[in-house]
Structures are given as C-alpha cells and as structure tokens.
Amino acid sequence: MDKKMNFPMSHVFGFLLSLLLTFVAAAVALKTTLSFQVVMWIIGTLAIIQAGLQLYMFMHVTEGEDAKVNLINIVYAVFCAIVIVAGTIWVMSFGLHNH
Template sequence: MSTVRTGGTHKSHSPKLYILGYLLSLVLTAISFVLALTHSMNVGPLIVLLTILGALQIFVQLFFFMHITEGDGPPFHSVLLLLGLIFTFAVALMSVWIMAFGTNVSY
C-alpha cells in the first residue's frame, strides 16, 4: 500500500482504487478499440463517441493514478488543468472546423 505525505500526515491509498482505475482504463480502451475496428457506426458519431471515451480515459488517469484532487493548499492545479483542457479542446475543434469548412471559401 502506497502512502502520500501531505503536511506531516500520511494518506493511505487502497489497492482497490488502483485496481478499479486499471479496470476502468482497460474497459474504456477495449470499447474504443472495438468501435474503431468494427466500423459499427457512421464516421461522425464514431469520432464524437471516441472523443468522449478519450476524455473519460483522461479523467480516470487523473483521479485514480495521479491523485489530482489531493494535495496541500488551494486547488489551483485543478483549475489550471481544467483551463488547459479547455484551451486544448478549443484549438483542436477550431482546427477541425477550419479544415472542414475552409475548403468552401473562394478566392
């Protein structure tokens, strides 16, 4: 059992949480793999679903393995992480929008 030192106190992390996080990661990865491999739906909804599954995978990693909610002091790191995710998705979505609709512009 691993321990994290926070402000002079020890917090124990249950191995059950690590196992649960690992199993969730495996399930999310398997679902994504099967969906992408079988082409069981149209491309548009498939991309949206894979993006949602990827975002869930990020949250599983952050909360179960990186312990994002733990730590000393104000939760600035969580706010900054959320801001970084918003910027990342904004840039990615704007790039897709430009690639999809930029071809219709006449010069």
C-alpha cells in the same frame, strides 16, 4: 492520521477501467455498423471519460492542500488544448490561400 496501504488497489482499479474503456473504443471502431461520425463521437466521449479517470486515479487531482489551484490548472490546460486544436484545424482548413 496517515492511511497507509501496502498494495495500491485504486491504481489497479483505475488501470483496469482504462483498459476497459480502450477495448470498448476499439470494439466500437472495428465491429460496428454505425456511421463514421457516430463512431468518432463515441470514441471522443470515451477518451474524455478516460482522461478524467486518469486525472482522478493517477494524478491525484483531489488530493493536496489547495484543490482550487488544481482546478485552475486543469481549466487552463483544457483551454490551451482547445486553442491548439482549434488553431490547427483553422490553419489546415484555410491556409491554402495564395498571397
């Protein structure tokens, strides 16, 4: 049976949660007396939570015929992102050697 809604309440709820996470990150960055490293960890954690929220609410990761394929695609995308970020940091940190 197809469940049909006229107004996408889950999308509105996801949007409001994303806005809340963004405003919390901005408040932590602008109005806190914590150290720089702690602020970066908090903002990074909020960013990961927001990415998961958006995958769940807007990208419909849990929907579809084959959830295993969706999981494999997400794991592969995370792996690619880690390789790109780690490689960029490595090159920028140790790329100043003379040849």
